[in-house]
Amino acid sequence: MIYSDKVMDHFSNPRNVGELADANGIGEVGNAKCGDIMKMYIKVENNVITDISFKTFGCGAAIATSSIATEMIKGKTIDDALKLTNKAVVEALEGLPTSKIHCSVLAEQAIKAAVSDYYKRQGIDPTPIVGDIEECHACHA
Amino acid sequence: MNKFVYADNAATTKISDSVFNAMLPYLKDNYGNPSSIYSIGRDARKAIEVARQKVAKAINAQPNEIYFTGCGTEADNWAIKSTVELLKNKGKTHIVTSEFEHHAILHTCKTLEKQGFQVTYVPVSEEGYVSPKHIEEAITDKTAIVSIMYANNEIGTIQPIKEIGDICRRKGVLFHTDAVQAVGNVPIDVVDEKIDMLSLSGHKIHAPKGIGVLYVKRGVPLMNFIDGGAQERNRRGGTENLASIVGLGQAMEDATTGLEERCAKVSKMRDRLIDSILTTIPKCRLNGGKNRLCGNVNISFEAVEGEALLLRLDMQGICGSSGSACTSGALDPSHVLMAIGLPHEIAHGSLRLSLNEYNTDEDVDYILEVLPKVITTLRAMSPIWKG
Numbered sequence: 229m230i231y232s233d234k235v236m237d238h239f240s241n242p243r244n245v246g247e248l249a250d251a252n253g254i255g256e257v258g259n260a261k262c263g264d265i266m267k268m269y270i271k272v273e274n275n276v277i278t279d280i281s282f283k284t285f286g287c288g289a290a291i292a293t294s295s296i297a298t299e300m301i302k303g304k305t306i307d308d309a310l311k312l313t314n315k316a317v318v319e320a321l322e323g324l325p326t327s328k329i330h331c332s333v334l335a336e337q338a339i340k341a342a343v344s345d346y347y348k349r350q351g352i353d354p355t356p357i358v359g360d361i362e363e364c365h366a367c368h369a
Numbered sequence: 370m371n372k373f374v375y376a377d378n379a380a381t382t383k384i385s386d387s388v389f390n391a392m393l394p395y396l397k398d399n400y401g402n403p404s405s406i407y408s409i410g411r412d413a414r415k416a417i418e419v420a421r422q423k424v425a426k427a428i429n430a431q432p433n434e435i436y437f438t439g440c441g442t443e444a445d446n447w448a449i450k451s452t453v454e455l456l457k458n459k460g461k462t463h464i465v466t467s468e469f470e471h472h473a474i475l476h477t478c479k480t481l482e483k484q485g486f487q488v489t490y491v492p493v494s495e496e497g498y499v500s501p502k503h504i505e506e507a508i509t510d511k512t513a514i515v516s517i518m519y520a521n522n523e524i525g526t527i528q529p530i531k532e533i534g535d536i537c538r539r540k541g542v543l544f545h546t547d548a549v550q551a552v553g554n555v556p557i558d559v560v561d562e563k564i565d566m567l568s569l570s571g572h573k574i575h576a577p578k579g580i581g582v583l584y585v586k587r588g589v590p591l592m593n594f595i596d597g598g599a600q601e602r603n604r605r606g607g608t609e610n611l612a613s614i615v616g617l618g619q620a621m622e623d624a625t626t627g628l629e630e631r632c633a634k635v636s637k638m639r640d641r642l643i644d645s646i647l648t649t650i651p652k653c654r655l656n657g658g659k660n661r662l663c664g665n666v667n668i669s670f671e672a673v674e675g676e677a678l679l680l681r682l683d684m685q686g687i688c689g690s691s692g693s694a695c696t697s698g699a700l701d702p703s704h705v706l707m708a709i710g711l712p713h714e715i716a717h718g719s720l721r722l723s724l725n726e727y728n729t730d731e732d733v734d735y736i737l738e739v740l741p742k743v744i745t746t747l748r749a750m751s752p753i754w755k756g
Contacts, residue, residue, distance in 0.1 A: 239677070240684060245750050260714035260753055263674055263694055263702070267752035283752040287676035287695035291750070328695075 231288060232322040238292035243299050248281045252349055255341025257361065258334050264290045266338040268298070272346050275305050282338070289328035296320050297335040306343055310358060312336060337361050371686035374732045378573075378664060379522055379550060379723035380690055384616070385575035391619040392577070395612035403609050404598065413611050420618025424582055427621040428567065429558040436583045436591075436601050437614050441549040441570030442473035443594075444583035445516075447605075448545045448566040449477050451592035452514045453486055461513035463487045467499045469708040470518050471547055473568075487511070495710050496658030497526035505536045514543040519551035519567075523692055523705040523721055524657030525665025527555060534563030543589060549573055549581075553624035554632060554662045565589050571613065576620035580613035631726050632663035638724050638733050642666050645737050650744050656706060656719060664724035667692075669711065672754035673718040673747045675702075681743040682720075687736060692719040714753075 231239070248269035258265040264286035271279035280302050282294040297317055301309040314332035318324050324332060340361050347354035375383075384392075395416060401409030403417050418432065425432045438444045453464065464481065466474055468490045478488045491503040499517055508515065515537050520527045530546055537544035545566035548557060553574040559567055566589065571580040585591050597606020643655055643666050652671040670678070675693025682689055692703030694717060701707065702716035711719075722736065748754040 236680075239680060242750065256752065260717075262713070263717040265752050283750050285672060285751040285753050286674050287693070288680045289695075290674070291677060 230325070231292075232324075234296075234320070234322040235289060235292040235324065238295040238321065239288040242291055242295040244281045244295065244302070245283070246281050247283065248279060251279075251281075253342040253344075253346030255338050255343070255345050257337040257341050258286070260285065263287065264331060264334055266290065266294050266334050268294075268338040268342040270339075270342045270346060272306065275307075277301055277304055277306065277309055286331065286334075287328070289324055289331040290334065292321060293317050293324075293331045293335040294338070297339060301339060306346075309339055310343060312339060371684075372735050373686045374728070374735055375688050376722040376724055376728065376732065376736065377688045377690050378725040378727075379525075379662075379721065381572045381578065382575045382725060383727065384577055385620070385623065387623055388575050388577075388616045388619045392612040392616040395615050400611075403611060404600070413609075416615050417609055417611065420614045423618035423622045425584075427552075427557075427625045428569075428584060429560050430584050431587065433602070434584055434587055436585060436604055437609060437617075438568075438581040438583055438594075438605065439579060439610075440581040441547065441568050441573075442471075442581075444568035444570075444581045445471070445473040445545075445547050446477050447583050447592075447594045448568060448585075449474065449514060449516060450481070451594070452543055452545070452566075452590070453481060454592055455590045456513040457486075460511055463489070463509055463511040463513060465489045465491065465504060465507045465512055465515040465542075467491050467493055467517055467708075469493050469497070469521060469523075469705040470516070471522055471549070474516055474518070474547055475704070493708050494658075497521055497524045497656070497705075497709050498658060498660075499528050499533070501529050501532040501536055504533050505540070508536070508540050508542055512540075512542045514545055514566075516545040516547065519546045519548035519557070520555065520662050521657070521705060522550045523690075523703055524667045524709065525550070525662035525723075526657045527551065527660050527662065530564070531562045537565075538563045550662060552621070553628070554664070556625070556628060559584060559586070571617040571620060574620045574624045576617040577613045580610055580617045582617070635724050635726060635728070636663040638728060638730065639664055639666055641730075642722065642724070642733050642736060643668070646740065649737070650741050653744075654715070656709065656711065662723075664728075666722040666724070667719060669706075669715045669719040670744055671715065671718065672751040673744055675718055675720065677747055678718070678720055678743065681747065682739065685739045685743070687739060690721040690723070692721070693717050 251269035253270040256267040284294040314336040317332040344354035401413040403413040489507040567584040572578040656667040675691030676695035692706045706716035
């Protein structure tokens with residue numbers, strides 16, 4: 229299994245790692261049993277994600293996808309953040325081995341989970357906006 | 370520049386100087402076909418037979434009981450498939466093995482199950498040992514062969530081979546052992562231990578990759594593995610891998626010379642590594658009991674994933690291995706760690722470090738310097754670490 233230089237860069241020097249003290253949206257997906265858990269923290273102001281961080285238990289790809297996903301949506305509106313697909317994450321990382329594609333799915337889901345939490349804290353039902361966040365199929369294969 | 374520490378000798382080993390020097394003439398000037406009648410052919414034949422004698426001597430076998438193969442996996446396949454094929458007409462359609470064998474055995478058994486053979490996979494204890502009692506209970510009047518590994522490749526536990534050999538001989542069942550990890554680490558005596566068939570691999574003991582051996586006790590039925598020329602007494606056709614066979618002969622001689630002193634030195638490094646890791650890094654556990662290969666360390670770290678750990682260690686110049694699912698591209702962690710009862714989340718975070726005589730105390734110092742920092746870094750970004 230060979231990782232791209234981009235994956236190794238984000239794994240070796242992950243961006244936006246840690247907890248965000250003033251986060252107003254926190255989402256967690258995956259489970260320890262399957263070996264990957266991603267937790268995303270977002271700070272939303274005027275519908276814009278002004279700050280973001282993550283904590284991830286997982287392989288090199290899981291850490292790299294978390295890292296690049298935070299970079300891709302930092303400073304974006306919630307609407308734009310929700311448009312981020314796992315495919316875009318894979319492309320930004322210059323590819324992932326087939327067996328690691330589920331890590332990019334987790335990154336997409338973690339962002340949606342954080343946005344859902346943000347809406348809930350605002351007293352807004354997130355389902356019509358964010359949709360259902362399915363559990364990772366790979367974790368339950 | 371970072372130091373380089375190779376601590377994955379259970380995966381493969383470097384070719385030693387003595388093996389390399391023994392092979393060199395047969396890679397260049399002594400290129401005769403061992404089946405040719407002229408002098409350089411006869412020299413090649415002689416070199417193969419000398420290597421065969423060395424291999425035989427190392428495990429207390431006879432030279433005509435040694436068959437050279439392409440690898441340990443081939444030897445495993447040959448032993449099991451040959452036995453059940455030749456004995457099925459006598460109603461012997463059952464195999465006994467364990468849950469934590471190497472895939473060379475497990476996948477062979479799965480293939481045979483699809484062909485109608487029955488397989489019993491005996492469980493292993495939490496400490497990583499097969500119980501002779503379980504083997505005895507699993508044997509039926511249909512059992513053709515029992516195959517139990519000599520030492521486990523991941524957690525290094527050394528199995529009660531002599532007791533299992535006694536049971537098989539008493540019950541009239543053939544006994545095969547995959548000794549790929551044990552050769553060079555444990556003294557092996559196929560006569561005393563009542564082993565009928567044994568597999569080994571060259572690249573685990575400083576010979577090249579692509580050469581292995583199947584030992585078959587005289588009188589044990591053996592099916593041809595490759596039909597072709599008369600090589601390997603007609604059992605495995607194809608021109609012999611001359612230089613590698615010579616290398617393996619040298620490696621086997623080296624592996625059994627001064628074994629006790631070598632293992633004592635490696636055990637000391639292993640124990641220091643285990644004790645220091647368990648003492649200095651919180652929330653980790655040693656996998657496998659005390660009767661283990663002299664270089665094997667297998668430890669699980671809570672809240673850390675194995676592949677990420679390996680990559681971080683590699684960034685610091687340390688080569689190890691993991692039972693993490695992610696390193697194999699599978700979803701479940703190592704079947705060995707699952708067989709000894711580890712929960713998935715702990716099994717995902719396992720690290721195997723396998724030392725040998727080429728490692729030094731400085732290597733151990735360096736691992737002990739780097740590993741705690743790497744664990745701390747990964748735990749700091751792990752949402753499940755409760756510190």
